[in-house]
Amino acid sequence: MRDNWYMPETPKAEDMLGIPISNFFSGVKAEADIYIRLSETKFILLFHMGSLIDMKQVKKYAEYNIKELYVIKTAYNKMLSKQVSVAGMIIDSKEVPALKKVSIINRVADGVYNAFSKKGFEEEAFENAKNISESVVNLVNAKPDLAKLMESLNGIDDEIFKHSMAVSFMAPMLAKKLEWNRPDTLQKISLGGLLHDIGKRELDPKILKKQRSDLTYEEMCDYETHPFRGMEILSSMNSVPQDVIAIVYEHHENSIGQGFPRRLWDVKMHPMARVVALTNVFCELIFGSINHPEPVSMKEALHHIETVMGQPFNKQAFQALKELVEESNEGA
Ligand SMILES: [Fe+2]
Ligand SMILES: [Fe+2]
Structure with missing residues (x-):
């Protein structure tokens, strides 16, 4: 009363x-x-x-x-x-009920949030990244063509799916550290992270199961087409923003012109792709991948990028990543 x-x-x-x-x-x-x-x-x-x-x-x-x-x-x-706009993509009122659907994407996302929660990132950075990632997962659930695309990736290899979700979570956290604050920018980075390896669905699964050092020359050439294939798949869907397509096309480029498929230099790379390219490698290291079967700590991952790889990524992005790790429990 x-x-x-x-x-x-x-x-x-x-x-x-x-x-x-x-x-x-x-x-x-x-x-x-x-x-x-x-x-x-x-x-x-x-x-x-x-x-x-x-x-x-x-x-x-x-x-x-x-x-x-x-x-x-x-x-x-x-x-x-x-209408609602996520990452510049309109979800109209008819599609909104799909936001509540529990899909395979939601399940993988929950697993990834759980894995990241154990990394001890500063709470606000973590919560913000989770909010962005959830909005992008909602968007994908509301768009049947995107949802089918993601689910097809899961059919090939659920590790690629989990890895994509991890990049989708981590990349906006890094972007926020670079003081990129606009929700639509952060959402595009997250969506680009989620879709970055979508071109792998067109590769022979045998190639995906081999370490890169074991690939033959022909297999390596084939492997290196996956960013281009991803770009083509997404370009054929008329609603995906150009920024997201650029992220997918450039996620294996690096700042010293030694990436693939175009050997771009830092100044030629899309700014969002610089963030996703670094996040891609970092997530492979901290969660393990075909090329790095044993996951390492975040500090060891930074060390690997610096000493083994010669830190080929955008300097500001790498500095922001270092700060994120320093501010986490692991850095304390
Ligand atoms: Fe890739
Ligand atoms: Fe990847």
């Missing part, structure tokens, strides 16, 4: 609709009044319609383990009519 008297405007629970927290981003205008739920019946208005969302404010209510934010149902319909 006291609550009602104290906050006479608290809306009724049956009028409210929960939306997963991953659909909200700091710095984006609230398209409706947004509430937080503190108990069965108690909602607090957090952001007025038109004000800027600040996810740090949501964190103040950590003890309530908030997974969803709430809007009044009638306002939600209005929000839907405006």
Whole structure:
């Protein structure tokens, strides 16, 4: 009773609709009044319609383990009519129910979040990357052509799928460290990370099971076509943003012109691809891969990139990665 008297405007629970927290981003205008739920019946208005969302404010209510934010149902319909954009791709109102679908992609994502949670990254960096990654997973679930593409990758080799998800999670964390703050930029980097190896679905699975040092010359040439093939697959789908396609095409390039397929130099590389190229190698090292079967610690991975590989990646991106590791439990 006291609550009602104290906050006479608290809306009724049956009028409210929960939306997963991953659909909200700091710095984006609230398209409706947004509430937080503190108990069965108690909602607090957090952001007025038109004000800027600040996810740090949501964190103040950590003890309530908030997974969803709430809007009044009638306002939600209005929000839907405006459509949602993730990574510059529009999800229209008809596709939105698919956001709740539990797919194989969600399951792999949960495994990857769990693996990263053990790495001891600074909490805000981790949570932010998780929010970005979840929004991209939602996008893929809502777009049947993308979902089918990802699932086909899982059919070939579930390690590639897990690795792709890991890059999708880690790359926006690195980008945020570089102070790239726009949600659509971070989402594109995450989506590029998720799709970067999609061209591998066209390779002979035998090639994918061999270490690169064991490939014949012809097999190596074939292997090195996968960024180009990925670019072609995504270009044929008219909705994928150009930035994402560039990430896929350039994820094996490096800053010293010794990558493939085009041997680009740093200045010629797409800025988002510089981040994903480094993240790709880092994730192979810390989680293990065909070429590095034994996973190593994050510090050892940095050391490997510096001493064994001669740090061929973008300098700022590598510095940001070092700082992320230093700020993690492992660096402490
Ligand atoms: Fe690749
Ligand atoms: Fe990869």
